[in-house]
Amino acid sequence: MSNIQTHEYELLKGMEKRERRILAKVLSLCESDPGKANILLGKLPKSTAHIVGMTGSPGIGKSTLVNAILNEMPERRVAAIAVDPSSPFTGGALLGDRVRMQSHATSENIFIRSFASRGSLGGLSPSIYEACNAFESFGMNYVIVETVGVGQSEVDIVNVADTVVVALSPDNGDEIQMMKAGLMEIADMFVINKFDNPKSQILLSRLRAAMAMGRKEIPIYLTNALTGEGVSDLVKALNERFLTISSNGVLKKRRKNRLIHHAQSTLKRELDFLIEKIDLEEEGIDLDGLRRKLIHALCWNHSESRK
Amino acid sequence: MSDEELRKKYDVWDEKTNEMLKKFPERGNFRTTWEEDIKRLYTPLELGDYFEIGFPGKYPYTRGVQNTMYRGKLWTMRQYAGFGTAEESNKRYKYLLEQGQSGLSVAFDLPTQIGYDSDDAHSLGEVGKVGVAIDSLADMETLFEGIPLGKVSTSMTINSTAAILLAMYLNVGEKQGANRDKLRGTIQNDVLKEYIARGTYIFPPQPSMRVITNIFEFCSKEMPLWNTISISGYHIREAGADAVQEVAFTLADGIEYVRAAVKAGLDPNVFGKRLSFFFAAHNDFLEEIAKFRAARRMWAKLMKEKFNVTNPSAMKLKFHTQTSGSTLTAQQPENNIVRVTLQALAAVLGGTQSLHTNSRDEALALPTEESVKIALKTQQIIAYESGVAKTVDPLAGSYYIESLTDSIEKHAFEYIDKIEELGGMVNAIESGYVQQEISNRSYEYQKKIESGEQIVVGVNKFTVEETSSKRLLKVNDEIEKGQIGRLRALKRERDNKKVAKSLSVLENVARTDDNLMHPIIDAVRVYATVGEISNVLRKVFGEYKESITI
Amino acid sequence: MIKVMIAKPGLDGHDRGAKVVARTLRDAGMEVIYTGIRQTPEQIVQSAIDEDVDILGISILSGAHMKLVPKILELLREKKASVPVFVGGIIPDEDVDKLKEMGVIEVYGPGTSTSEISEQVKSFVEHSDT
Numbered sequence: 011m012s013n014i015q016t017h018e019y020e021l022l023k024g025m026e027k028r029e030r031r032i033l034a035k036v037l038s039l040c041e042s043d044p045g046k047a048n049i050l051l052g053k054l055p056k057s058t059a060h061i062v063g064m065t066g067s068p069g070i071g072k073s074t075l076v077n078a079i080l081n082e083m084p085e086r087r088v089a090a091i092a093v094d095p096s097s098p099f100t101g102g103a104l105l106g107d108r109v110r111m112q113s114h115a116t117s118e119n120i121f122i123r124s125f126a127s128r129g130s131l132g133g134l135s136p137s138i139y140e141a142c143n144a145f146e147s148f149g150m151n152y153v154i155v156e157t158v159g160v161g162q163s164e165v166d167i168v169n170v171a172d173t174v175v176v177a178l179s180p181d182n183g184d185e186i187q188m189m190k191a192g193l194m195e196i197a198d199m200f201v202i203n204k205f206d207n208p209k210s211q212i213l214l215s216r217l218r219a220a221m222a223m224g225r226k227e228i229p230i231y232l233t234n235a236l237t238g239e240g241v242s243d244l245v246k247a248l249n250e251r252f253l254t255i256s257s258n259g260v261l262k263k264r265r266k267n268r269l270i271h272h273a274q275s276t277l278k279r280e281l282d283f284l285i286e287k288i289d290l291e292e293e294g295i296d297l298d299g300l301r302r303k304l305i306h307a308l309c310w311n312h313s314e315s316r317k
Numbered sequence: 318m319s320d321e322e323l324r325k326k327y328d329v330w331d332e333k334t335n336e337m338l339k340k341f342p343e344r345g346n347f348r349t350t351w352e353e354d355i356k357r358l359y360t361p362l363e364l365g366d367y368f369e370i371g372f373p374g375k376y377p378y379t380r381g382v383q384n385t386m387y388r389g390k391l392w393t394m395r396q397y398a399g400f401g402t403a404e405e406s407n408k409r410y411k412y413l414l415e416q417g418q419s420g421l422s423v424a425f426d427l428p429t430q431i432g433y434d435s436d437d438a439h440s441l442g443e444v445g446k447v448g449v450a451i452d453s454l455a456d457m458e459t460l461f462e463g464i465p466l467g468k469v470s471t472s473m474t475i476n477s478t479a480a481i482l483l484a485m486y487l488n489v490g491e492k493q494g495a496n497r498d499k500l501r502g503t504i505q506n507d508v509l510k511e512y513i514a515r516g517t518y519i520f521p522p523q524p525s526m527r528v529i530t531n532i533f534e535f536c537s538k539e540m541p542l543w544n545t546i547s548i549s550g551y552h553i554r555e556a557g558a559d560a561v562q563e564v565a566f567t568l569a570d571g572i573e574y575v576r577a578a579v580k581a582g583l584d585p586n587v588f589g590k591r592l593s594f595f596f597a598a599h600n601d602f603l604e605e606i607a608k609f610r611a612a613r614r615m616w617a618k619l620m621k622e623k624f625n626v627t628n629p630s631a632m633k634l635k636f637h638t639q640t641s642g643s644t645l646t647a648q649q650p651e652n653n654i655v656r657v658t659l660q661a662l663a664a665v666l667g668g669t670q671s672l673h674t675n676s677r678d679e680a681l682a683l684p685t686e687e688s689v690k691i692a693l694k695t696q697q698i699i700a701y702e703s704g705v706a707k708t709v710d711p712l713a714g715s716y717y718i719e720s721l722t723d724s725i726e727k728h729a730f731e732y733i734d735k736i737e738e739l740g741g742m743v744n745a746i747e748s749g750y751v752q753q754e755i756s757n758r759s760y761e762y763q764k765k766i767e768s769g770e771q772i773v774v775g776v777n778k779f780t781v782e783e784t785s786s787k788r789l790l791k792v793n794d795e796i797e798k799g800q801i802g803r804l805r806a807l808k809r810e811r812d813n814k815k816v817a818k819s820l821s822v823l824e825n826v827a828r829t830d831d832n833l834m835h836p837i838i839d840a841v842r843v844y845a846t847v848g849e850i851s852n853v854l855r856k857v858f859g860e861y862k863e864s865i866t867i
Numbered sequence: 868m869i870k871v872m873i874a875k876p877g878l879d880g881h882d883r884g885a886k887v888v889a890r891t892l893r894d895a896g897m898e899v900i901y902t903g904i905r906q907t908p909e910q911i912v913q914s915a916i917d918e919d920v921d922i923l924g925i926s927i928l929s930g931a932h933m934k935l936v937p938k939i940l941e942l943l944r945e946k947k948a949s950v951p952v953f954v955g956g957i958i959p960d961e962d963v964d965k966l967k968e969m970g971v972i973e974v975y976g977p978g979t980s981t982s983e984i985s986e987q988v989k990s991f992v993e994h995s996d997t
Contacts, residue, residue, distance in 0.1 A: 031947060034919040042868070069748060074862065101868070102893040106865030108914065109903040115910040121917055126898045128868075181744075236521055236859035427878035427929070431905070438907055441938075442931030443878050516880015516904050557883050643883075647957075647977050756886055763887050767980045776978050863903050867890040 018050060025054055025147055030121065033148050037123055040140035044279065047140045054147040058261075059089075060252040061142055061153045063171030065193070068159040070179035071203045073110035074235040076156050080114050081238055082245040088152040089121045089145040090114075093135050095158050096126040103127070107156060121150070127158060134158075134166055136279070139272040142170060152248075168196040169271040172264045173251055175244075177201045178217070180209035194220065197228050198251070201244060205232035320362060327360055345770075349721070350559035350601055351728055352761075359716035365723060369614065373709045377617040379610050379722065380710035381668040382633040387706035393671035394696045395422065395637065396689070401445030401796040403459040410464055420470045423460075424448030425482070430517040432478050432851025435800040445796035448474070452804045453846045457485040458492070467495030471502035477519040479506040480528055481850050484838040487540070503544035503593070506532060509570040510549050512746045512861065513755070514556035519851060522743040524858035528833060530577045535834035536591075537583055546574060547593050547637070550612075554597035555643045557759020560608045561725055565732035566742075566751055567594065568615055572733070573742040575624055585624045589631025598660035598667075599641045605660070606712055607721035609636070609667025615726055619733075638664035639673040648783065649775035653677035658695050665699055666712055672696060749864040756866050807844060815843040820853050827857040869897040869992050872920040874911040875904045876939070877929045884955055884977075885926035891981035892988060908935055912942040915950050921992045927956040932966070940970055951995045953988070955979075 021039075024032025040047040064072050076090055092107035105124035114120045125135035134157060135141065145153045157167050168174055176197040181204065200217060202210050214230065221228060231247065233240035255261040285301065318326075334357065347355040371377060374384035383389060410421050425448040428440040434452050435444045444450050451457055466489060475482045483504055487497045508525040511518040518525065529546070536543045550567030558566065571592065578588045596612065598605055616634035620626040640660040645653045654677050661674050674692040676684035684692075700706055712718045732754075736745045745751050765771035772778045819840040826836045833854075840850055873889045875882055882904055889901040900918055902911065915923045927935060936954060943950055954966060955975040963974045972991055975984055 031916055034917050038870075038919040069864075077862075096898075097893070097896075100894055100896040102896045103898045104865065104867055104889065104893050105898060105900045105918075106867075108900060108918075109865050110862045112862075112902065112906065112910055112914070115914045115917075116907075122914075124898075124900055124918060126868075237857070238859070431878055433878075438909075439878060439905065441907075442934035443929065446929065446931070447879075511880070514880070516882065517878075555883075756890075759883055760887055760890055763981060767982060773978075865901055865903060867886040867893070867899075867901060 021050060022053060025144075028148060033121065033144065034123075036144050037141055040137040040144055041125070041128075041135070044137045044140045044276070047137070047144070048276070051140065051143045051147055056143065056146050057149050059142075059146045059150045059153045060248065061155065061170065061172045062248060063155050063157065063167035063174045064177060065157045065167050065174060065196075066159060066177035066179070070159075070177055070181070071235050072156050072159065072177050073107040075177055075201065075203055075233065075241075076154055077111045077114070078233065078235040078238050078241040079154065079245055079248075080111060080117075080120055082242050083152065084119070086151040087119045087149060088154065089123065089148075089150045091123055091125060091135075091138070091141060091153065091155045093125045093127055093138075093156065093158050096128050098129065101128075121145075121148075134170065136275070138170055139268070139275060165192045165196055169268060172255060172261055173198045173248065175199045175201055175248075177203055178213060179203050180205075180207040180213045194224055194228075199244075199247065200228055200230045202230065202232050203235050205240065206234055323360060323362060327358075327362065331357075349604060349724070350599075351561040351725075351758075352559075353724060353728075359720050361716060363716045363720040363723075364714075365719070369723070370713055370719065376621070376629065376632065377614040378633055379614045380713055382613065382635055382670075384709075386668060386709040387665070387700075388709065391700050391706060392665065392669050394693060394700075395420075395671045395673055396693055401426075401449065402799065403449055403451065403456045406449045407460055407462055407464070410461075414464065414469065420472065421464075422472045422474075424474050426450045427517065429482075429847055430475060430478060432481075432519050432847055432855075434846050434848030435797065435804050437848055440797075442797075444800050450796070450800045451482065451485070451847060452800070453807055453844045454485050454488055454841050455803070455807055455844060457482075457489050461486075461489050461493075465495070466490040466493055467499050469501075473502065473504050476505050476508050476511055476515075477517055477525065478847055478851060479504040480532055480834060480837050481841060481847050483532065483543075484834065484841045487838065488842050497540050499542070500540055501542045503547055504532075505549065505595075506546045507549045507570065507574075509573060509742055509746065510552055510567070512863070513553055513566060513570075513751050514558075515549075515552040518861050520854065520858040521861045522746055524854075525861075526573070526577050526743065528854075529574065530581045531832045531834055533574075533578045533583060533588065534581050535832055537588065544591050544593060546591075547595050548574065549595040551595050551597045551639055553755065554599060555641065556755055557762060558755045559758050560599070560601070560604050561728040561732065562755060562758065563597065564608055564612045564615065564725060565729035565736075566755075567596070568612065568619060568729065569733050569736045569742045569745070571616065572619060572623065572737075575620075576741070579624065585620065585626050586628040586631050589620055589624075589626055589628065593670075594634055594636035596636050596638050596664075596669075597641045598638050598664040598669075598672075600644050600656065600660065602659050602663050603718060604721055604725075605663035606666045607718050608725055609638075609664070609669065610710075610713075610718075611722045611725035611729065612636070613668070614722070615729060635670045637671045637673070638667075638669040640664070640675045642675055642679060645675060645677070645679065646773060646776050648780065650677050652775050654691060654695070657692065658699070661695055662699055662703070662705065665705055666710075668710060747864070749866045752864070753866040804846070808846075811844040816840070816845045816849070819843050819845055820849060823850065824853050824857060827854055869922070869989065870900070870918065870920045871897050871922050871924060871988060871992075872900045872902065872911075872915050872918060873924045873926065874902045874906055874915070875926050876906050876908060876911060876935045877927055877931050878905055879929040880904050881928045882926070884928070885924075887981060888924065888926070888955060888984055891985050895985040895989070897985075897988070908938040908942055911939055912946060912948070915943070916946055916948045920950060922988055922995070923950050923952045924988075925952060925954050927954065927958075930957075932956060932958055933962055936966055936971065937969055949995075951991050953991070955984075 021032055021036055064076055066072055080088060090111060094103055094105045094107060096103040103126035108122055108124050111122050128136055142153055155171060174196050176193050178200060202213055217230060231240060231244045233244060349355060370379050373381035373386055426446050427443045428435055429451045433439045435450055473482055490500050506529060508518060508529060512522060533545050536545045548567055548571045550563040553566050554563040575585055579585055613634045617632040620632040626632055640657045644656055657674050661672060664672050674695050676688035676692045678684050678688050705711060736742055739745045739750060766773060766777055769777055823836040823840055826833060837850060871892055873885050875885050889899050893899045951972050953973045954971050957977060958974050966974055
């Protein structure tokens, strides 16, 4: 319900002039009316940011790690997105990850924004694509997306990010279990946080063993997010990776994939909206019959094309 | 009457009573603060083994830590207050000493407690507010100017920066010619409860435990008369915990400290004697009495069974009590005198060693001199008129009190077991478990007040129209300005090369496993500030960020 | 969807009230950002702007409200942010009036029912939005 009536022109100008207050408004528009936001963002020049997904189970220090990464990027323009779950019953949410990054709240080059998952299946915010685009239009160098940390969002992040960092903690017993859930496939980098914990050596060797059975070699970084140890190496690796994927075609591939998923999510959202909305406008028509026909037509078309 | 006979008679009585309920129903359901059903009637059937009740001064100390309790010596009536500048406090201390008081109690302002200098952006509006502002040894010298530290005993409410303030105290003492092994006093030094409730933490729990252990170790060798910790449940209770949680989380903190001390090579038989505790006295009168008794018994068992302590004095839980500030109401403040009286009485019937009674307007405003007096008189009336101090543990054997005591013990041990399962208190705090448990209870309690299920006289029932006149401690800008002025002058005039060198030595030591007390003592001696020393440690240890639980 | 920030300036750790309010608002279906303790006015204001919250609640028990609240209001104006602000804590009556004159929309003292707060927050947001 934010004040989104601010004139479009004002928003466009503000984005061009890199006014934080306006960026904040545009991000609200992404959440409240993504359709409108897409149209608006389409009118803006876009730069390319390195979009990094930070994932891993809850309570392993993802926010602290993002905070430590922010510490190491004083010269870069960085956006951090923290997603927290919405209650399926009340719709309410506690957005608490920001707390760990509050020392950067007043940094000129850093912009932190909390999103609620708002019933999105993946556990990422439903307007994550629009939000990333908004940050890119604003000229950010980095967009770091921290996931909720449970379920499907761990895997969905691969459709958004150019680089997926999977954070693991030696304290968490479920790590290997998580590996089975597809994290191995989507990880571009692993980080073992709290590496001063003696158990991290066990985790490290298990991770290496798991990797040896798989096909790809994924780099592993050891950090202590609280003290910042090891984080500069991680940031260096992120910078280098972006150069590499920019030139070897990987970035192009990731972006194409992101666009496909953005389109799919838009299609689904708009279609959902239409299917629900007809009800309000056209009374006296057999709407359910219409919906059944629609289902039939879509499926028929689908199966015909597969023949 | 045998148990069997009694049981039969009870059942007959109970059946009849239930018949009567159809005609004369009870007012509602009755539950303890930890949501356990309270029975209509307690009988000897509830009494367990008499060993669990025992004798005062004997294991498991349910009935008190001394044989004669208040027949020998009354509890210490310890009222304290904080003052803005070191100079003002110094005057006050001298006055108190002239009046025959032998102990001093120092409250520090929040910047001092959290390791910020008075000119730090975080300190805005806080300098000299809830206690005295100390930036450097110079302030500490002013604070104790003309007071013989070799002769007085000083209690300091200080936690995260306890090592720095202790180092300053020791330096002032030595400048006066009082050797450190002659100094007597207490530091609160209980950082774990800061994460749970009070909020003056700086570093993450692990390095905080290291600093605490360094203090334990240092004091055991060089300051043997110093009490190195006061393990506090008061703030946990004030944050919304119930009676069981207060006991459980406080004792679980205690376990963690003893464990750390043992790991550092200290003998719990010796070290255990230097431990003291601090609890709240809340509204539910009988429950509170049982709480103190249960805590005492549990600690004795823990020391004996978990840490194999054989020295009886190391098993005794000695504690200070403060009446609960959060139970005081802004509405009809006179009622608070009655609340404080009941709470204080519970503390005395529970066998406290010392007691602070709140003033009726304490939670809302700067207490007037008159209300401070009434608070102290409350204790005197309990001590000299009520008669409760004439025998030891007068409520022992009450079916209900003993049953409550057993129940608190049972439920608190369940919590302690759970925390041990999570890997101890540090892990339990880091995961947010303890905070969440308290938060849930606090939220439920608030809902009960709003639904009227829990009545607060003058707030949600029996209210009257009243014009409130809340007076609050005003921020005195002059204190802040003066303090910042002195700090800036000090930073100009001291030998800054020596300061820089001492801080770099401190940083190096912090990166090893060596004891931090020595480099901190050296740094404060050359007038490095609380903020500078804390910042060096922040750099090495990192800063704790709370895990948000609501 | 209402987005609200509950902020705790100052150094005191008494966050029981702030947490109870945050939880009430969340359970009333709002998105709540709780900043945690020890926030400077600058941090609070920039966070409120970046998060584009509909309303900002400030919890103060330390007695520093006449320093901190005006500072927060001033920074909001400076940064052209029109976020309604309410305050919770122990505030003497004379200061309540002063704070309201400065632009604080409501001050909640000890004993205020949380359902009253959440109802009012809803209505403040609805009215400030037009």
